[in-house]
Amino acid sequence: MNHIIWYPGHDLILKDIVRAENCHLYDSTGKKFVDLESGVWCTSIGHGHPRIRKIISEQAALNSHSGFNYTNEVVEDSAREILALFGFAEGKCIFLCSGSESVEFGVRAAQTLSDRPLLMTMSDSYFGAYGSASQRMADEWFCFDWSPCADCPEETECNQECPYLASVPFDRIGGFLLEPGSSSGHVRFPPKKLIQKIVEIVRADDGFVLINEVTTGVGRTGKWFGYQHYDISPDIVALGKGIGNGYPVSVTIFAPEIANQLQTQPVKYAQSHQNDPLGAVVAREVVRVIREDKLIERSREIAAVLGTGLNKIKTGSKRVKDIRVRGLMAAVELEDDADNSFAIKIHRELINRGYIVGRRPGESMLRIDPSLTIDTRDIEGFIKVLSEILAGSA
Numbered sequence: 001m002n003h004i005i006w007y008p009g010h011d012l013i014l015k016d017i018v019r020a021e022n023c024h025l026y027d028s029t030g031k032k033f034v035d036l037e038s039g040v041w042c043t044s045i046g047h048g049h050p051r052i053r054k055i056i057s058e059q060a061a062l063n064s065h066s067g068f069n070y071t072n073e074v075v076e077d078s079a080r081e082i083l084a085l086f087g088f089a090e091g092k093c094i095f096l097c098s099g100s101e102s103v104e105f106g107v108r109a110a111q112t113l114s115d116r117p118l119l120m121t122m123s124d125s126y127f128g129a130y131g132s133a134s135q136r137m138a139d140e141w142f143c144f145d146w147s148p149c150a151d152c153p154e155e156t157e158c159n160q161e162c163p164y165l166a167s168v169p170f171d172r173i174g175g176f177l178l179e180p181g182s183s184s185g186h187v188r189f190p191p192k193k194l195i196q197k198i199v200e201i202v203r204a205d206d207g208f209v210l211i212n213e214v215t216t217g218v219g220r221t222g223k224w225f226g227y228q229h230y231d232i233s234p235d236i237v238a239l240g241k242g243i244g245n246g247y248p249v250s251v252t253i254f255a256p257e258i259a260n261q262l263q264t265q266p267v268k269y270a271q272s273h274q275n276d277p278l279g280a281v282v283a284r285e286v287v288r289v290i291r292e293d294k295l296i297e298r299s300r301e302i303a304a305v306l307g308t309g310l311n312k313i314k315t316g317s318k319r320v321k322d323i324r325v326r327g328l329m330a331a332v333e334l335e336d337d338a339d340n341s342f343a344i345k346i347h348r349e350l351i352n353r354g355y356i357v358g359r360r361p362g363e364s365m366l367r368i369d370p371s372l373t374i375d376t377r378d379i380e381g382f383i384k385v386l387s388e389i390l391a392g393s394a
């Protein structure tokens with residue numbers, strides 16, 4: 001393992017995973033691990049899904065890549081099926097290769113079409129490894145810290161008389177990029193009234209509403225898309241991770257009106273793999289599997305088991321500070337100590353006992369984001385083992 005550059009700050013935890021099937025990973029000794037992180041939230045319908053394996057081999061045998069000047073009907077057909085999820089029959093989309101890229105393409109489109117200098121976003125969002133949204137330079141972005149809004153009483157109206165919203169330079173903002181649940185951050189969900197108000201103000205000035213659904217999309221939060229919890233409609237949506245089920249495809253989607261504007265003011269963006277047929281059919285097949293197998297409906301039942309179990313754990317352990325759950329996107333906030341040693345210990349013990357959850361370095365939070373196809377017994381097993389570990393650490 002000396003010749004590969006690994007992500008700094010993240011330990012290489014398991015160095016011998018040789019096989020993956022649905023929600024289980026196996027090492028070379030045959031030891032099984034339940035993957036509650038779904039390969040950094042990518043395997044929406046489980047590792048090695050038979051229909052994805054089949055479509056990849058069929059399409060690869062025909063044509064996986066021929067360059068963006070040489071296409072065929074399968075790409076157009078995949079686009080139509082994905083746009084239909086948003087009701088954008090006359091919209092357009094582009095197939096790309098990573099979540100970072102789909103966000104960046106959406107941002108470039110908004111920047112191209114807007115005559116205002118700034119885009120707005122929440123300060124705890126994550127948008128990718130590169131590009132304008134990841135760097136958020138002050139001359140391009142206004143980042144709003146919504147933490148005071150988290151405690152805003154339900155009955156208080158959200159409006160621009162509130163000092164927090166009054167601080168936003170809406171007259172310079174041409175669009176709002178929302179991550180509807182900060183998955184790479186602290187798994188927090190901004191209040192609905194705040195998001196609706198921001199969208200209303202931005203839209204009133206012909207601004208764009210961009211949604212980053214890289215982690216919250218394709219069923220993660222119990223609905224097809226995370227923005228649906230907010231009763232808002234998007235102009236631009238970025239999909240990644242789960243839309244490829246582990247295959248590196250992402251999609252940026254444009255509502256019809258924006259798609260029309262892009263005809264005369266195109267985004268100048270050339271990339272060798274854009275609109276590759278292989279990625280396009282994988283994305284289409286993921287959507288078909290989720291729809292035909294009713295995986296979102298199924299995931300809500302599993303989420304109820306997960307939520308109930310985690311809340312019980314919180315009630316029973318003083319060392320659990322908070323539980324946050326929306327669909328199959330959950331976080332367990334553990335007691336915070338100076339070096340996160342308690343969280344590190346719990347995380348390690350879970351892995352030793354065969355349960356993989358996410359933990360961000362420097363944090364005392366565990367993240368649980370299993371595939372929609374996970375078996376309830378795996379969730380129950382995880383709850384039991386986590387309870388035992390916490391009881392042993394009381």
Ligand SMILES: Cc1ncc(COP(=O)(O)O)c(C=O)c1O
Binds near residue numbers: 099100128129184214
């Ligand atoms: C919310 C969110 N957006 C975008 C990205 C970037 O996706 P990718 O790593 O596929 O480029 C990530 C990655 O973790 C993410 O969590």
